[in-house]
Amino acid sequence: MIERIWSGQSPLWLLLLPLSWLYGLVTALIRLSYRLGLRNSWRAPVPVVVVGNLTAGGNGKTPVVIWLVEQLQRAGIQVGVVSRGYGGKVASYPLVLDTRTTTAQAGDEPVLIFQRTGAPVAVAPQRSAAVQALLAASPLQIIITDDGLQHYALARDKEIVVVDGERRFGNGWWLPAGPMRERAGRLKSVDAVIVNGGVPRAGEIAMRLAPGQAVNLKTAAICPVADLEHVVAIAGIGHPPRFFATLESCGLHPEKTVALADHHAPQKAELTALLAPGQSLLMTEKDAVKCRAFADENWWYLPVEAHLSSPEGEELLSQLRALVR
Known part of the structure; x- marks a missing residue:
């Protein structure tokens, strides 16, 4: 609105x-x-x-x-x-x-x-x-x-x-x-x-803004973002559609996208509730700094560079x- x-x-x-x-x-x-x-x-x-x-x-x-x-x-x-x-x-x-x-x-x-x-x-x-x-x-x-x-x-x-x-x-x-x-x-x-x-x-x-490779919050493993499967994408930034459009431009088509309020501090239960079995969570780097301490192994973030x-x-x-x- x-x-x-x-x-x-x-x-x-x-x-x-x-x-x-x-x-x-x-x-x-x-x-x-x-x-x-x-x-x-x-x-x-x-x-x-x-x-x-x-x-x-x-x-x-x-x-x-x-x-x-x-x-x-x-x-x-x-x-x-x-x-x-x-x-x-x-x-x-x-x-x-x-x-x-x-x-x-x-x-x-x-x-x-x-x-x-x-x-x-x-x-x-x-x-x-x-x-x-x-x-x-x-x-x-x-x-x-x-x-x-x-x-x-x-x-x-x-x-x-x-x-x-x-x-x-x-x-x-x-x-x-x-x-x-x-x-x-x-x-x-x-x-x-x-x-x-x-x-x-x-x-x-x-x-x-040029996207890098997806980074795993738990293990720090990296991979091309298009290689991720069954993705739920979240973005707690000022304009979430920009992040979702970036994913599309990388060849990734999330199964679900969730826009969070800018600076929102999510809790683990809130994010795990978004995922069905077999799905992975992908977020912005700005979200990742708030979630790294309690991340699961199927959580990833996508850094971008100006x-x-x-x-x-x-x-x-x-x-x-x-x-x-």
Whole structure:
């Protein structure tokens, strides 16, 4: 239903417009307060790069963060990542992740980034506190924030926005009548726009998500995803149809697909109940970090990697490398 409202297919978005105007007014006043100096932004002693969205829901932001981290690491740059840690909860913040940190503490996306890249990661509602905790623990040269485009309390040197190239901006309205956190005009003030799928527009950087091989949660065995049989596919991400379409493009036709809420933390009984005898469970890597501790041997996940078009992607990396003195 929410997709129909945000796309404009359902007229119910008209009923929500007054709340959207209020949302837009509040967000505009917050941003203006920082521009006028009524509120102060904290500036880190190292460059800060924000990777964020203009819309709610999954746009492919976390794969972009992982790609940037890995590319900077290959250039010999010490990079750290900070996040709000949505879906996680601890007694006190900031929390610097280690191998014992769970998704219940830090949220699924920070744990995924930490496990995939090995980069120092910290979470806190106040991003500046997370940055300071990272800098106190590691000699970092640059910080990437996973989300936080609208978190103006943290000064930034570069802003990167990730856009879903298929859905774009729906009906274009602020939450809750539409999917927008900020209106599309905000793109004029950011440093780079990365478009995940679809057809990029002038000045935008094309990106695609390339699937790898299926990985077994229990044994770490790998195999081509098309070789899996009798599959039930689940996805607890912002836009589950993208994951299911990826499976189809790989030649896998699941016997059943189940869309879970974004950041949903499933229990083992909930997932085993989805399977009939002889079926296997296939999920996203974001789901896998929440399920690995109790996985069965017929549970698999499919990692994906961001691939940015060249030379635009290389130019963006060149700009980020130039920030490091």
